[in-house]
Amino acid sequence: MSALLDGITVLDLSRVLAGPYCAQLLADQGASVVKVESPEGDECRAWGSPAPNGLSHNFNSVNRGKRSITLNLKSEPARGVLRRLAGQADVVIQSFLPDTARRLGVDYDSLRAVRPDLVFCSVSGFGSRGPLAGKPGYDLTMQAFSGIMSLTGHEGQPPVRSGVSFIDMTTGLNAYAGVTTALLARERTGRGAHVQVSLLETAIALLGYHGVAWLQQGIMPRPQGSGIAHLVPYQAFRCADGWLLAGATNDAAWRRFAQGLGRPDLADDPRFATNQGRLDHRGELVPLLEGIFASGTVAGWVERLQDRQVAVAPLHDLEQALGHPQVLANDMVVTALTPAGQAVPLLGCPFKFAGEAMPPRRAPPPLGADTADVLAGMLGLDAAEIEALRQAGAL
Known part of the structure; x- marks a missing residue:
């Protein structure tokens, strides 16, 4: 070329x-x-x-x-x-x-x-x-x-x-x-x-959607750590051997997320079935998920969630990222x-x-x-x- x-x-x-x-x-x-x-x-x-x-x-x-x-x-x-x-x-x-x-x-x-x-x-x-x-x-x-x-x-x-x-x-x-x-x-x-x-x-x-939300409705964003204010779950979780980031971008993805965790019951829990419900009950859901992720390895969870088309990625350092085949x-x-x-x-x-x-x-x-x-x-x-x-x- x-x-x-x-x-x-x-x-x-x-x-x-x-x-x-x-x-x-x-x-x-x-x-x-x-x-x-x-x-x-x-x-x-x-x-x-x-x-x-x-x-x-x-x-x-x-x-x-x-x-x-x-x-x-x-x-x-x-x-x-x-x-x-x-x-x-x-x-x-x-x-x-x-x-x-x-x-x-x-x-x-x-x-x-x-x-x-x-x-x-x-x-x-x-x-x-x-x-x-x-x-x-x-x-x-x-x-x-x-x-x-x-x-x-x-x-x-x-x-x-x-x-x-x-x-x-x-x-x-x-x-x-x-x-x-x-x-x-x-x-x-x-x-x-x-x-x-x-x-x-x-x-x-x-600033993207943060700036637009302020201009249109006066919504002032707060620091969210590794998470996102309008989606739950979507943040970093500690596993037995490191960290990963995983999230559900919509309710269908949440059902796949729960299945990947081996907890399909969470998808049917009325508190968590919709994103608004998960936002309202963030304080209950996130600690529950933290306990589940801590029981397995990064590679194990990534494989299970990727197989179900769930947004997930290991938290790489630069050696891992710049040496990755992708x-x-x-x-x-x-x-x-x-x-x-x-x-x-x-x-x-x-x-x-x-x-x-x-x-x-x-x-x-x-x-x-x-x-x-x-x-x-x-x-x-x-x-x-x-x-x-x-x-x-x-x-």
Whole structure:
């Protein structure tokens, strides 16, 4: 299968997770992605312990398939180089604060002046309008600001963050959707676009039915631990040798659930026959189920409940999840190679075309490793011109 975005050139000026993840997804589909960094590099390079390839795990997670160049955008010669690169690019992704972007000349108006049909993607914390539009935002602060943290964890306990940076990563997916939609529109109209995504807008959208229930009926959700407020049972249960999550999403599933437990009598109990009854008697039903699950193993219960088409899953750690045959069969663990031939294991692309995954073309790049090659290849600069830029402090 050919790469669908072959021929598309992307300048990735973004940092940390959201913007770089969008650019990585574009690279996965064949785009030529140039990561433009300051001489100090994306701060994400220094977060966490270094991986065997010398880069941080944070950086490795969102930067495969790219080439890296360094530009000191505080210098006019470097800004001139960037404008020339933008004139050769189809897509620019940036995550600077608005005032900084304008000062450095990497805002939409400045760059579409050199490429009128440019697809330009801005990634921000709080969005493009409103009193906080110029403020920085991060995944964890947005979990708090959006209300997500208020419904995570256990009632009466201190606030709990999600164990993964899901707002950052989902914002990257939203950016990818916006960029590819804009590229499709450009094919039809010949016009570029300014795609704007933010951590706040992603987080608010992810409130889903919780947000709609509040807007429509003023229903304020409470933290539910591993459970769901409107379904019983649907939560984690401790077994003799570990934990599983199991649930009944409707009354027919509840009858299958009870049969799988070897307790068909529970399905006929008038207290538990309907979901509303189970909600009303949650305090009686859940302890009863906890006692039943504690009497067997995770594998035993999973097999019995899966055989009856009941929603059930073991609570895996990462070793179990990333080594599972189902995960591996769907190419969600991939390997990229460094220029030296070192294999770097990474997480796969979450969408496929015709079930076929594109293999990653290169491992995440060392800082500035491709500066000379990119300037020569895209702008036709010779060695003397590149050295002059270095001497001027542009690179």
